[in-house]
Amino acid sequence: MPEREPPDTSRLVSTEWLAAHLGAPNLVIVDGSWHMPATGRKGREEFLKAHIPGAVFFDIDAVSDVASPLPHMLPSPTLFRAAMESLGIGRQMKIVVYDTEGLFSAPRVWWTLRAFGAVDVAILDGGFPKWLAEGRPTESGEAPYLPARFDATLDHDWVASIDDVAARVADRRAQILDARPAERFRGEAPEPRAGVRPGHIPGARNLPVSELVKDGRLADAATIRRAVEAAGIDPAKPVITSCGSGVTAAILWLALDTIGAPPVALYDGSWTEWGASDRPVATGPAD
Incomplete structure (x- = not known):
């Protein structure tokens, strides 16, 4: 089992910082949008219509213990590793998470990634609403990704x-x-x-x-x-x-x-x- 590295102490990155680093090597942008069922909103559908360039979609309901009767409980390390690697999210990468509410579900994704051993995870300050309000670029559809390695070890504490x-x-x-x-x-x-x-x-x-x-x-x-x-x-x-x-x-x-x-x-x-x-x-x- 790999030793857990100390987490990065930064929690938020600005839209200015992210805009300046779009396309940077070893950076992965993650749309972690999730909505209460009663809203009728679907995070993945909205992601496919518009997202920050290069972002991948982290589905809180899918990346979970689907055998549990409870919603979106943490999955096994094996399942989590497979899900992250299928998105091109590496344990050692700089990971920036955002959501379409500004700050609602992104912290859950931030916390989950850190609980499974991600070293450097931050949340986009103001999220997608701030990004859009500033007239920054978006794209639609699925984003291509490069292979990545995520050796997941859940910190049960x-x-x-x-x-x-x-x-x-x-x-x-x-x-x-x-x-x-x-x-x-x-x-x-x-x-x-x-x-x-x-x-x-x-x-x-x-x-x-x-x-x-x-x-x-x-x-x-x-x-x-x-x-x-x-x-x-x-x-x-x-x-x-x-x-x-x-x-x-x-x-x-x-x-x-x-x-x-x-x-x-x-x-x-x-x-x-x-x-x-x-x-x-x-x-x-x-x-």
């Missing part, structure tokens, strides 16, 4: 199971931070997936990602820190991020990482798993 979360909540070894909208966290709004109860994990805290992302861009560090502390989270103590199905939990990861307090894990099954299980559920504000 980054991923929390339902039993991990239950155990850490029970003995107060970690704080749970939920990215869902407040109405869903409190149980006042129905869940978008059938069979999932409303509410939240007992003891969890709520920080909707709408408080951290404005106009498709991540808030500054001071704003993030204030929001985290207002949610009742001590960034100096272990945090597990969660959401509806493991996508926006990665935005919380990115935000906490930005203030120098990276989470100990992301709950991959998130509320879709917990809310459909027989585990206890809390409603109302965080207790």
Whole structure:
């Protein structure tokens, strides 16, 4: 098993930087767009119509454990390696991820690549909306790619199971931070997936990602820190991020990482798993 190299500390690259490096060797641009099923939007269809020149499409639903009843759970290292190599994504390459919302699903792809050992992964600041607003070039159709090697080794410490979360909540070894909208966290709004109860994990805290992302861009560090502390989270103590199905939990990861307090894990099954299980559920504000 190859040793994991220290990850690159940069998290965002500008549209100016990316425009200046289009076509650079050892650079791969990844469209990681994913949309909630209720929107009716299809990331791949939109990618084929327009994307940043040279970009490849990372399908969050396809690059997953398709045997799991839960949506887009992490795949095996073997499957992940095959998927990345089929896209021309190498473990040692400079990888820049973006999405069509600005900052929504790209952090999930960023987190996934890093969890499987990618060395240098960044997110495009402002994403595709900023790129388009600046009149930068696009292309359509599938982009050609060169062969690449991705020796995938999943860092299991980054991923929390339902039993991990239950155990850490029970003995107060970690704080749970939920990215869902407040109405869903409190149980006042129905869940978008059938069979999932409303509410939240007992003891969890709520920080909707709408408080951290404005106009498709991540808030500054001071704003993030204030929001985290207002949610009742001590960034100096272990945090597990969660959401509806493991996508926006990665935005919380990115935000906490930005203030120098990276989470100990992301709950991959998130509320879709917990809310459909027989585990206890809390409603109302965080207790």
